Amino acid sequence: MKKNIILTILSIIVLILIAATCQAAVVYDDTVADNTPFFINSIKHISKYYPAAEKASIAAGDNRVLVAKGSCETIGDMQYCVDDATTGYDDETGSSVSSIKLRVMEFGPEVQISRSISEDEPLLNEDVTVTVTLNNIGTERATGITYEDKYPTEVKMQGSTVNRAINAAEWSGSLDPGKSHTFSYTLKFEDFLKYKSKAKASYPYKSKLKIVYSKEVEFNVARTYEINTTISGRSFTNDDTIVYTVSVKNNGEETLRVNPLMINLPDGFTVTKRDVGIEGTGKQLTWKGELSQGNSESFEIKFKTTKKGEFQIKTDFALTSGKFQFTDTTEEKFRVGISEIEAIVKAEPAEVKAGGEVMVEVGVQNIGESTINVDAIDFVSDMDTRRGWRNEQLNPGKKFYALNKIIYAPIIYEEKTYSWTISGHYTSAGGKKFEFSGTATLNVLPFEKVVDFDEKYFVVNESGEYKYLNVTVMVTNVKDYTMKELNIIDGLPKGFKMVAGSRDYEGDKLNPGASAEYSYVFRMPKETTKFEIKHTFNAVGNSDEKLIFEMPKEIDMVGDKAEMEEMKAEAQAEEKTAEESAQETETAGPETVTEEKKPGIFRRMWNWFKGLFGGKDKEEKPAEQTAQETTTEKQVMESEPTSPAEEAEGPAAEEKAADTAEEETAADEGTVNLEDDIEVLG
Incomplete structure (x- = not known):
């Protein structure tokens, strides 16, 4: 009996060890800044983190995935994990900057080549030993592996794996997960060569041929x-x-x-x-x-x-x-007679559709061999704020950027050319003045509207230093084809805070003429009357075309006051109708069957917001308690603080009230629980 138990325990340990060694291969693990291109398996990647939503949008070639902080998402055989994220503010560019800690794993077989060279600067006719280890660090068996390391005819090769007909070392076979195979061969250089060597291994997987390479080694035969x-x-x-x-x-x-x-x-x-x-x-x-x-x-x-x-x-x-x-x-x-400070100005691509992505690099570099104190650097663009810097010290090779990020071309309806110019001057050690300058241009083609955004909004409450705005966005497909894999993220100005709902919309498809809507509530400074919402739109269009653009929309709370009042009245009317319907159902008795109607989106968002401050549609309670709750709710939703003490408490009182209300609300059956039913952001 004891023997069986021991064998069982050993079997479990072996299974655990096998599972530990057969994890997906980590092919990338690094910190990535917003809109900074990086490469994984030769595929170009770009990421952007949205702090309020706590999600990162990651583009991998033509594919795109949205990954929440602390979670993972999969594209094909690759799994993308956002382990952490940080957000800061760039004083030079005047914009917020974010970065994510990205870990990427690959499933399936994963063969790695480890190749060691005894001497990369050999003497003429000196023996050089090459030792190779092929290792499968993946999760599945790698079959049909073919290894090749080829050299010019001036290099003589020896070893059991050498194919002299093509002057190359070769090996073929298969490797189970966690297994490896090691072999070696020798080289003898018979001429004074400089030769860059890179070994290659290939193996099939899911109807594709995967190819991996060793690190490159440059042989340089020692000359006389x-x-x-x-x-x-x-x-x-x-x-x-x-x-x-x-x-x-x-x-x-x-x-x-x-x-x-x-x-x-x-x-x-x-x-x-x-x-x-x-x-x-x-x-x-x-x-x-x-x-x-x-x-x-x-x-x-x-x-x-x-x-x-x-x-x-x-x-x-x-x-x-x-x-x-x-x-x-x-x-x-x-x-x-010319400057050692060189202007770096690039806009790629040089022509793009309105709303499209553009990689812009504007800066200077010290291409000299000594440190230079640059007297002045000036940056001018018709797409950005004019800026200037004084007395910037640049060491040899150092770059200084006025702008280095991916931007979205403006939404325009007539073709227009934009430009970025950087210029300046410095004084050499000999007292000579040198000037430098550079300009890049971008031709923006007229915007082809693919969707229409319609924003409806109204103030649901004002309290202390803040007011709370309910925004409902309707997006409509105005093209004659179906869009797939929709993702929309709304950007809000700095200082605005999400309260309820989600400004991140995802949808499988949107048919021609069809609409989708999403709604959310956020807190904003009370004195704000105008601000901008930026809709970042991603989808797959006709013939799998990637549709990516940024659509800024200005919100004018003074000019749109009448419409805001109408929207608020509509939400209140929906609430009243729902209450009357509920009363009629109770009066009719249990024998009367009434069709259940889902509340409108304004009504739902209204109730979400009210849930923060005391709940909605509670069960029957004693009259005294109900009256007290109604009075409290009315004060929060319709009144300003009534005393200097309340006014002084400001946001702290609001947050305390919201926390208390949420605890009370969660205890009542039928009441919206924000943690369960609403993604509370910010």
């Missing part, structure tokens, strides 16, 4: 010589003397013959000094000679120019060592 060229700087004025140095060293056992080396100067340059032994005139100079083992030769040239621009000096080497002949080339790039 060293050549080196240097220049005294990368940026010069027309008054500067430029110094160019060339050196050659023989590391081999044979005599190294240089026959010749040829220095090619740009047009318009004048040589002011050159070392003995350098021959030639004009823009082409040469040197010939022999170097015995271990010896070297070095010389320099000085020159100036009156020209401005970007230039390069190219030196060609013809060398002989024993039976081997080599040719080599070096290039040195530099600037004369």
Whole structure:
């Protein structure tokens, strides 16, 4: 009996270990910023996080999925998990920025190649050992695996896996989940090569051929010589003397013959000094000679120019060592009279439909070799606020961005071209002023309306420093085809807070002429009269075309006051009709059958909001208690605070009242429970 129990326990442990080793492979685990492209399995991805909804929209190639914070969603064999999210504010761009902690796992077989190289800079004819491990880290058996690592004919290969007909190492087989296979082979380089090597493995899965690669290794066979060229700087004025140095060293056992080396100067340059032994005139100079083992030769040239621009000096080497002949080339790039601060201005694509996505990159980069203090940077665009910066210090290679994100082209009905320009200046160490500038343009084609947004709204309550607005959005398909996989997220201004409902709509399809609606309540500063709602629309249209655009809609609470009153009256009328219907049903008695009618969306949102402050349609209670609740509800829904103390409590009192009301409401049968029935956001 004990033996059976032990065997059972061991079996369970084995199953647990197998399950642990057969988890989906994590193919990506990193923090991703809004609208910043990244790649997984060579597929371009872009994400955007919506803090109020606590959801991230993730585009994977032509596919898109909405993932809630702390959860996972699947596209094909890939599972996308948003483990965490952060939201901040970018002082430079003046906009909110978010990022998500994204973990991506892949189901099915997943073969990885681990390849180690004993020496990537071998001597001529030196043996190099390559050790390969193929590992299936996936959840299913990988069958029909084919591995190949191919080399040029100047590389001799040895080993049981070598196919000499094609000069490649090969292996074929299958691997169970968690299993691996290791083998090795040797290489011998018989010529002075530079060769980039990358091994490949392929295997079929679900009618597709999956291909994976090893990390790339560059073999560089050690040569019997060293050549080196240097220049005294990368940026010069027309008054500067430029110094160019060339050196050659023989590391081999044979005599190294240089026959010749040829220095090619740009047009318009004048040589002011050159070392003995350098021959030639004009823009082409040469040197010939022999170097015995271990010896070297070095010389320099000085020159100036009156020209401005970007230039390069190219030196060609013809060398002989024993039976081997080599040719080599070096290039040195530099600037004369122009800025080392380079403008970076890109808008991709350069033409887009109104509402479409555009990747905009506007900034500057220090392409020099020393730190530069930029006196002024100015950013101007007819699609953004004009901004400027002063005394920005840029280290070599550092970039400074005025704008670097994906934007949506404006909704326009006539073709128009927009532009972004960045410019500025700095003073060099020698006191010279350098200027820089760059411009990118975007041609926006007229907007083709695919859906129509209609917003209805009214104030349901004012309390303290805030008022609460009920917004109902109706979206209508105005095209002659069915849209699929709809996703709409409404963006609200900073400082607005969701109370009830959801500003995130999802639908499987929307037929031609059909409409869908969604509604929500949010809190806003009491003094606000105008603000903007941004509808971000995603769907699949005709012929699987991706429909992605951002539609801003201005809400004018002063200009639309009459319509708001009408909407509020409609909601109250729906509520009254529902109450009268309920009373008639009670009067008629149990024998009378009355058709149950679902409340309208205004009525439902009205009740949702009232549920925050005391509930709705409660069961029969003592008259004294009912009267007290009715009085409390009426005060909250229709009145301002009646005393300075109440006014001073502000939002804290509101939130406390809402919490208390929610607890009381949840205890009553038939009352809306916000945590169960409504997604409370923000």
